[in-house]
Amino acid sequence: MPNMPEDTIAAIATPLGEGGIAIVRISGKEAFPVIDRIFQRPQQQKIDFTKTHRLYYGHIVLPKTGETIDEVMVSVMLAPKTYTVEDVAEINCHGGIAAAQKVLECVLLEEGVRLAEAGEFTKRAFLNGRIDLTQGEAVMDMISAKTDLSRALAMNQLKGSLKEKIQSLRKRLLFLMANIEAGVDFPEEMDVQKITLEAKEEILSLIEEADDLLKTAEEGKILREGISAAIVGRTNVGKSSLLNALLKEPRAIVTNIPGTTRDIIEETINLDGIPLRLVDTAGVRDTEDVVEKIGIQKTKEALKKADIVILLLDKSEDLTKEDEEILALTEGKRTLLLLNKKDLTPSFTKETILKRYPAKKEEEILEISAVKEEGLTGLKETIKKWILTEHLDVRQDVFITKARHKELLLQGKAALESAKGVIEEGLPLDLVSIDLKNGYEALGKMIGETYEDDVLDLIFSEFCIGK
Ligand SMILES: Nc1nc2c(ncn2[C@@H]2O[C@H](COP(=O)(O)OP(=O)(O)OP(=O)(O)O)[C@@H](O)[C@H]2O)c(=O)[nH]1
Ligand SMILES: [Mg+2]
Numbered sequence: 386m387p388n389m390p391e392d393t394i395a396a397i398a399t400p401l402g403e404g405g406i407a408i409v410r411i412s413g414k415e416a417f418p419v420i421d422r423i424f425q426r427p428q429q430q431k432i433d434f435t436k437t438h439r440l441y442y443g444h445i446v447l448p449k450t451g452e453t454i455d456e457v458m459v460s461v462m463l464a465p466k467t468y469t470v471e472d473v474a475e476i477n478c479h480g481g482i483a484a485a486q487k488v489l490e491c492v493l494l495e496e497g498v499r500l501a502e503a504g505e506f507t508k509r510a511f512l513n514g515r516i517d518l519t520q521g522e523a524v525m526d527m528i529s530a531k532t533d534l535s536r537a538l539a540m541n542q543l544k545g546s547l548k549e550k551i552q553s554l555r556k557r558l559l560f561l562m563a564n565i566e567a568g569v570d571f572p573e574e575m576d577v578q579k580i581t582l583e584a585k586e587e588i589l590s591l592i593e594e595a596d597d598l599l600k601t602a603e604e605g606k607i608l609r610e611g612i613s614a615a616i617v618g619r620t621n622v623g624k625s626s627l628l629n630a631l632l633k634e635p636r637a638i639v640t641n642i643p644g645t646t647r648d649i650i651e652e653t654i655n656l657d658g659i660p661l662r663l664v665d666t667a668g669v670r671d672t673e674d675v676v677e678k679i680g681i682q683k684t685k686e687a688l689k690k691a692d693i694v695i696l697l698l699d700k701s702e703d704l705t706k707e708d709e710e711i712l713a714l715t716e717g718k719r720t721l722l723l724l725n726k727k728d729l730t731p732s733f734t735k736e737t738i739l740k741r742y743p744a745k746k747e748e749e750i751l752e753i754s755a756v757k758e759e760g761l762t763g764l765k766e767t768i769k770k771w772i773l774t775e776h777l778d779v780r781q782d783v784f785i786t787k788a789r790h791k792e793l794l795l796q797g798k799a800a801l802e803s804a805k806g807v808i809e810e811g812l813p814l815d816l817v818s819i820d821l822k823n824g825y826e827a828l829g830k831m832i833g834e835t836y837e838d839d840v841l842d843l844i845f846s847e848f849c850i851g852k
Pocket of ligand 1: 626
């Protein structure tokens with residue numbers, strides 16, 4: 386393997402700051418000789434470096450002066466079953482900036498060791514063939530995951546689900562190319578027409594697979610950009626109050642004068658990692674006011690555009706003709722019906738609505754009080770559940786979450802489309818091979834089968850030092 390790294394690297398693998406433990410990680414051929422020189426066990430016991438995955442107690446001692454630096458535990462892990470596939474030693478020292486820094490200094494003073502670059506341990510895991518590029522990228526996603534959902538997606542990719550999917554597509558492409566080549570090289574012996582037909586079928590099926598994968602990129606987009614919810618209802622039902630309560634700040638003007646909100650107000654909240662864009666709208670009613678009329682028009686457009694609708698009713702007042710109109714407008718939209726002002730004496734209840742609108746499901750109706758901030762948790766939970774079950778299928782094995790992957794997948798698909806075109810136009814089969822090869826290479830770049838150094842640098846430079 387031409388790319389196998391030769392030198393030994395070291396870095397602090399834990400965040401700099403006060404904590405229970407800090408870890409100095411060393412990887413490469415010099416890892417064990419270095420430990421042998423700077424680490425002392427009680428009673429001059431020696432470490433048996435032929436035994437792997439062992440933990441030893443002792444002290445780090447500066448060889449030159451004999452100064453004891455820290456009391457530590459050292460783990461010894463023999464290649465190839467390690468993070469980097471190389472010999473790895475990890476010094477567990479006391480958490481705290483000075484101890485870890487000094488231990489690292491001790492290591493770096495030794496011959497043949499240098500400070501690791503950002504992401505270099507993981508880059509080695511890739512260069513040494515333990516993981517592919519998508520798994521390397523997942524390591525970074527795992528570290529930066531701030532929600533359980535992004536963690537689950539990262540873990541999935543880390544396990545190699547995307548790699549395996551891409552590898553299986555590439556295998557099929559390879560098989561296809563071999564078949565076509567046989568048809569091109571030995572046209573007398575092979576049934577070229579049959580090969581062509583089969584090739585077309587397989588290409589169509591591969592395009593379908595690429596499309597399915599690309600669809601998951603849309604879901605990845607939802608995770609990044611979120612989904613939108615239009616808050617609609619007649620005037621004075623408490624739409625702006627709800628927006629403010631969800632935002633936990635008085636963003637929109639609230640008054641008891643009907644027709645307070647006249648323009649669209651958009652703000653985003655974080656629903657356990659999924660951004661939810663809330664759109665407060667002008668209350669719908671018959672009005673002669675020109676500005677309000679435009680506002681109401683905008684409400685109707687916002688309602689159409691939104692991924693989901695939050696429709697408010699004022700349960701302290703009887704249902705009006707306007708309420709019914711708006712209910713009709715939400716037909717065909719995923720709608721959460723909120724009966725607001727539950728802190729006041731009710732004019733109707735959830736049961737009234739269920740009886741009157743038998744098509745409505747119980748879980749689509751919630752009673753809340755925007756002003757008293759009651760029922761908001763249930764509201765958020767319901768929306769979250771909808772997003773998870775209807776917009777995102779997180780149980781799915783393979784997900785595209787990165788622009789780099791999407792780009793290469795699109796290239797692969799374009800090559801397949803081109804191959805399909807060649808066959809359909811009845812052009813020579815060897816032209817198909819060129820397209821298929823392009824597709825094969827695009828997918829190869831995704832998993833890092835082939836790569837350019839600057840792409841690697843770009844990916845791993847995002848990491849922290851020590852990972
Ligand atoms: N008691 C009670 N009053 C509420 C509640 N929610 C809103 N209100 C009051 O209802 C009035 C109208 O509230 P807004 O939030 O401005 O209503 P809106 O739907 O945005 O009204 P428009 O912008 O005019 O369409 C205000 O006086 C609020 O204080 C609630 O849960 N309980
Ligand atoms: Mg309002």
